[in-house]
Amino acid sequence: MPIEIEKLNFIYAKDMPFEYTALKDIDLKLQDNKFYALIGKTGSGKSTLIQHLNALLIGSSGKIKVNNFEIYTDKKNKNLKNLRKEVGVVFQFSEQQLFEETVLKDVMFGPLNFKVSESEAKAKAIKYLKLVGIDEKLFEKSPFELSGGQKRKVAIAGILALEPQILVLDEPTAGLDPESAKEILEIFFSLNKTIILVTHDFDLVYSYADEVIFLDNGNLITKRETVDFFTDDELISKYQLELPSLLNFQNKLSEKGFSFTKKHKNLKDLIKEVIYE
Amino acid sequence: MNIIEIKNLKFTYDNKEVILDDVSLEIKKGSYTTIIGHNGSGKSTLARLIAGLLDKSGGDIWVNGLLLKEENLKHIRKEIGIVFQNPDNQFIGSSVKDDIAFGLENKCINPKEMDDIIFKYASRVGMENFLDKEPHLLSGGQKQRVAIASVLAINPSIIIFDEATSMLDPKGKKEIKDLIKNLHKDSDKTIISITHDIEEAYHSDYIYVLNKGKIFKKGKPNEIFNNSKELNNIKLDVPFNVKIKEELEKNKIKIESYNSVEEIVENLCRLKLKN
Ligand SMILES: Nc1ncnc2c1ncn2[C@@H]1O[C@H](COP(=O)(O)OP(=O)(O)OP(=O)(O)O)[C@@H](O)[C@H]1O
Ligand SMILES: Nc1ncnc2c1ncn2[C@@H]1O[C@H](COP(=O)(O)OP(=O)(O)OP(=O)(O)O)[C@@H](O)[C@H]1O
Ligand SMILES: [Mg+2]
Ligand SMILES: [Mg+2]
Numbered sequence: 001m002p003i004e005i006e007k008l009n010f011i012y013a014k015d016m017p018f019e020y021t022a023l024k025d026i027d028l029k030l031q032d033n034k035f036y037a038l039i040g041k042t043g044s045g046k047s048t049l050i051q052h053l054n055a056l057l058i059g060s061s062g063k064i065k066v067n068n069f070e071i072y073t074d075k076k077n078k079n080l081k082n083l084r085k086e087v088g089v090v091f092q093f094s095e096q097q098l099f100e101e102t103v104l105k106d107v108m109f110g111p112l113n114f115k116v117s118e119s120e121a122k123a124k125a126i127k128y129l130k131l132v133g134i135d136e137k138l139f140e141k142s143p144f145e146l147s148g149g150q151k152r153k154v155a156i157a158g159i160l161a162l163e164p165q166i167l168v169l170d171e172p173t174a175g176l177d178p179e180s181a182k183e184i185l186e187i188f189f190s191l192n193k194t195i196i197l198v199t200h201d202f203d204l205v206y207s208y209a210d211e212v213i214f215l216d217n218g219n220l221i222t223k224r225e226t227v228d229f230f231t232d233d234e235l236i237s238k239y240q241l242e243l244p245s246l247l248n249f250q251n252k253l254s255e256k257g258f259s260f261t262k263k264h265k266n267l268k269d270l271i272k273e274v275i276y277e
Numbered sequence: 278m279n280i281i282e283i284k285n286l287k288f289t290y291d292n293k294e295v296i297l298d299d300v301s302l303e304i305k306k307g308s309y310t311t312i313i314g315h316n317g318s319g320k321s322t323l324a325r326l327i328a329g330l331l332d333k334s335g336g337d338i339w340v341n342g343l344l345l346k347e348e349n350l351k352h353i354r355k356e357i358g359i360v361f362q363n364p365d366n367q368f369i370g371s372s373v374k375d376d377i378a379f380g381l382e383n384k385c386i387n388p389k390e391m392d393d394i395i396f397k398y399a400s401r402v403g404m405e406n407f408l409d410k411e412p413h414l415l416s417g418g419q420k421q422r423v424a425i426a427s428v429l430a431i432n433p434s435i436i437i438f439d440e441a442t443s444m445l446d447p448k449g450k451k452e453i454k455d456l457i458k459n460l461h462k463d464s465d466k467t468i469i470s471i472t473h474d475i476e477e478a479y480h481s482d483y484i485y486v487l488n489k490g491k492i493f494k495k496g497k498p499n500e501i502f503n504n505s506k507e508l509n510n511i512k513l514d515v516p517f518n519v520k521i522k523e524e525l526e527k528n529k530i531k532i533e534s535y536n537s538v539e540e541i542v543e544n545l546c547r548l549k550l551k552n
Contacts, residue, residue: 018410041446042418092417092444096365145290148362148440149316171417174443175362177315177473179512200446242447245517245538252542258549271524274545 003030003053003166003194008062008073010048022048024218026062035188035195037205037226040215046198047092049215050168053196054087055080067165085114088164092171092198095151098143103134103154106143110162121161128157131187133180149176156184167191170198206230206244207265214239227263246270280306280341280435280467281327287335288322296322298490300336304483307465309458311478314487315512320471321362323487324437327469328359340435358433360441362471364424368412373404373423376412380431398430399423401456403449417444425453429460435467436460443473450474475502479516486513 010023022045030036038046051057052064055071064071069083091097100106107125112118129139132153138146143154152175159167167188173181181204188195189208196213199205205212205226212229214221216239222229230236230247243251250260250270259277264270281304288297297319304310312320325331327338329350338345340353361367370376377395386394399405402422407415412423421444428436438457442450454477461468470477478484484501486494488511494501502508505515505523515523522535532544 012414042422042444042449043416047416093363093365096363147317147321153316171444175316175440175473177512178475178514179509180316181473200444200450202447240448249517249521249538249542252538253545256542256546258545267520267524271521271528275528275530 002032003028003067004063004065005029005052006063008049008052008059008064010045010052010057011060012048014060022218023052023059026220028213028220028223030194030196032194033192034210035208036197036211036213036223037209038196038198038213038215039200039202039205040221044215045218046215047170050089050170050196050198053166053168054084054089056089081114085162086164087166087168088159088162089168090156090159090170090172092174094155094170094172095148095175098151098154098158101142102140103129103143103146104139106154107158107161110158114162124161124163125157128160129154131160132157133183149180152176153180153184160187164193166194166196168196168198171200172197173199173201173204202230202242202244203246206246231263278306279303279339281469282339283327283336284338285336286323286326286333286338288319288326288331289334290322296490297326300487300490300492302485302492302495304467304469306467307461308482309461309468309470310483310485311481312469312471312485312487313473313475313478313513314493315489318487319490320487321439324359324439324469324471328357328437329353330359356433357435357437358428358431359437360424360428360439362439362441364420365413367424367427368420371411372409373399373412373415374408376423377427377430380427384431394430398426401429402426402453418446418449421445422449422453433466435469438468438470438472440471440473442477475514475516478502486511 005026005028008023008026012020012022040046048057052059053066055077059073061073066083067086071077098106100109104125107129108121111121111124134153143151156172173184176184185204185208209226211223212226213223230243246267247263250264253274254260258274260273283300283302286297286300289295314320326333329345341356343349343353345353368376369379374395377398378391381391381394396405399408402425404419404422404426407419412420421441425441442453445453457468460466472478479498479502484496484498485492486501493511502515502519508515518535518538518541521541525532532541535541
């Protein structure tokens, strides 16, 4: 049950002095259980786009289908609650949305809202808090008394606890320490669900994403397989994109006459081929 | 000269859990110091203590030779600017312009000059076309840029950046990091950057590593990043060039210098020619 977006336009502050078209004629089809990275520079429209996937923003025109839900841009939408159970969104600066009295209650809120029993909600909250690396000591603390990274992890646990089919994550690892960032990515990866990850960390994109969706100034420039994307020299230089560290290293070696059988996805294999070629 | 000196600093929020435990550090005037450490290790707490926004539970802090205490607070706060971890907590103005202007207002600047200063700092972070926009309606990266401009405009001699560039795109991050670097080179400002960006730490003058509220290690980047196992154990990592060096060593290959990826590639070329 894929995601289909057709000719989606979105305008902020329509008919007001600050009117701004943030998305222009976006056409996008996403398959089930794939890992997508959504990239593009500051202000390109990434956060705007993902908020359409659970109908938090409704397009000015166009069509969106998510699983069996159709989100209309021209009439009232019903059943949004069910849609929001299937599409879990972790917002950028999600740490700001914590509001309950305790960490545990905050994570339980989502499941309870979807009519899960108290005890089951609690079990889920505990399970996902532990999974993201929140120590039990913090469960009864107020979310406002956590560090920035701890808050972020709690916000992520809150969405995981809904067990949605589609997970949309807006900069989930910004502000996490390197080990936690890796652990969190591994969690998403191992869920085998449809993942849409908004990130500026191209090293993460290179190691985890099946495909890259690239936005620029509200336009969808391309969507394609990750290695394909980063090896399109023309595109990379046109948009002045940085390369993932590993690919950059491999390219520099190639320029100096080292030859490779393929683009490597981890350093260990790359070094093996350099040494034993 | 040390512009900041901290001796045996202790801190607790609730009189139960010790958050900072016997932290001592020195920061040289005009230096670019980074503080790294796992989530919850106490970095932001330390920043708030230095800026006089929290009361210590023990120990002493000196800023520019002045002991941090009630009487000196007003003076010390003038010297220190802090860009908070979450830009939304920092915005005061209802437009980008007002927000940058806010810090300037108690500095007796004539209104004509004011507009020039606002424009100057907004352009430095590439936000000159957003002056009338409401800060809360900006994208994540745009918010971080404005938060930085608002603190730069006040022109404090010490600036603390708490994860201030975590949401910027790679090119934007580079530009802002260069801006910060130049600032510290050209005007002798002292920069303290709290960051999870290992590459940024690698290019700073001096690093303090915090672990569970204690100073775990301190030193120059090459002294800090010489052992990935040790850092991995406390949830941190080493820069990419050090990872390559260690991977080569696992395969019994030693190269002389590994300060950058380019240098490593050169070294590998020479080895290849020899064989
Ligand atoms: N609520 C809003 N009202 C008006 N304009 C907005 C609003 N939210 C975002 N914008 C504008 O729309 C554009 C796209 O913003 P968006 O948040 O989608 O960018 P982004 O790609 O997520 O950027 P970043 O990487 O910085 O988070 C930006 O120019 C931004 O200023
Ligand atoms: N207001 C508060 N009340 C009680 N405890 C707090 C408060 N703020 C932070 N803490 C606790 O103090 C410890 C240090 O928090 P701090 O915010 O300084 O960490 P940090 O190193 O900045 O982490 P991060 O990288 O996640 O931002 C954490 O364990 C946190 O839970
Ligand atoms: Mg965004
Ligand atoms: Mg912090």
